[in-house]
Amino acid sequence: MPIVRHVHDLPPIARGGAVTIGNFDGVHQGHARIVSRLQAQAEQVGGPAVVFTFDPHPARLLRPEACPPPLTWTERKADLLADLGIDWVLAYPTDMGLLSLSAREFFDRVILESLGAKAVVEGPNFFFGKNRGGNVETLKQFAAEADIAVEVVEPLEVEGSVVSSTRVRDLISLGRVHQAHEWLTAPYRIRGLVTHGAGRGTDLGFPTANLEGIDTLLPAHGVYAAVAWVAERAAAAAVNLGPNPTFGDMATKVEVHLIDCDAALYGNILEVDFLDRLRDTRPFASVDELKHQVTADVATAKQMANEYLAQRGRPARRI
Known part of the structure; x- marks a missing residue:
């Protein structure tokens, strides 16, 4: 508009x-x-x-x-x-x-x-x-x-609570993005510029788009099922929001893995709809254990995102 x-x-x-x-x-x-x-x-x-x-x-x-x-x-x-x-x-x-x-x-x-x-x-x-x-x-x-x-x-x-921007903000701050979506008219969305990260996702077999310059509220740290948007194209996504404790990196990052996507997105604006929080961020005993968990996270996120897009007549399109 x-x-x-x-x-x-x-x-x-x-x-x-x-x-x-x-x-x-x-x-x-x-x-x-x-x-x-x-x-x-x-x-x-x-x-x-x-x-x-x-x-x-x-x-x-x-x-x-x-x-x-x-x-x-x-x-x-x-x-x-x-x-x-x-x-x-x-x-x-x-x-x-x-x-x-x-x-x-x-x-x-x-x-x-x-x-x-x-x-x-x-x-x-x-x-x-x-x-x-x-x-x-x-x-x-x-x-x-x-x-x-x-x-x-x-x-x-x-359910006895007044729907307000303040209350929605509280839900998102707690990572309760699914409930926030029920109160919003669309899933909660952020946007950011895709920049180069440490490359750990690529090493694990799950390359990520690292977002910077986000100008809206970030949900609580955690791993999320999401839909990523570049222009009008959508892709199922898994998001890690927070630190990488397994590698001793405690800085907050927003890392978006676009499932079944291998496009180079550096320098593009990526928008991300949060569908649900899958788990907390936590350290793993080994890289293999982390990779096993990420594989499960990605599978769950893909199913949730594709179901969401199909319900709205917007199947995921290759980015």
Whole structure:
């Protein structure tokens, strides 16, 4: 999906619809509920469904020491929102000028003038304006004055827990990527640049793509079943995330073995979807013992990844 970076770049066709404002980090099932109601409101007012999000998260400017790593990068977020049926994503470059607007100024300049909104859809914990000065009650007041419809969508609960970006982040930090996937609208994904590693994987018969420059949250250390993507091509993969204690290497690495793939990927961006955590990282008594375990890991990962891709009509394609 094309991303609009500034309100001045919004074409007329993107104005006069239903708008939701938020970070939408991870694009989880709670976000999907909001998007569903946004689409309904957009249809009712006869305009587009528009997401206004921030790039970067406002906390990165206001409280950088307390800002957690994101779950999605902006382009990935836009693609996930497009998959849910969003018409336009405005990823506004967050700056102090925007964050200095009062609630009244933000409503008038952004929601009313720039977006020309006829309806606004938010969750109950929505705040806007400088120092979070506006809330849903403020929004309702301003909207009523401007004859704009407001719908407040209750949070989604799963087994007594509210689905939120914070909760998803906790699951991923614990390595519980399968449960996180149930709460997200797609498997948890990272991306990184393929660089040269120590070559141990090749020596073992399982060459790996070593990823650097990852700009989102890393799951807990462990071995994972995954799907690797280069452009639109997918391959089953096994990922070792963490140290290599058998060799006395305790540095954290992200090593992706693309199963049945022998392409040279150095210098390419590789994206990885985490399907499930297979085991902890641990030292082995010998290289042969390690190789035996990796062989089993790869077989399990291949089965999981191929089943996942087949279910979605996306069979693995040679990379």
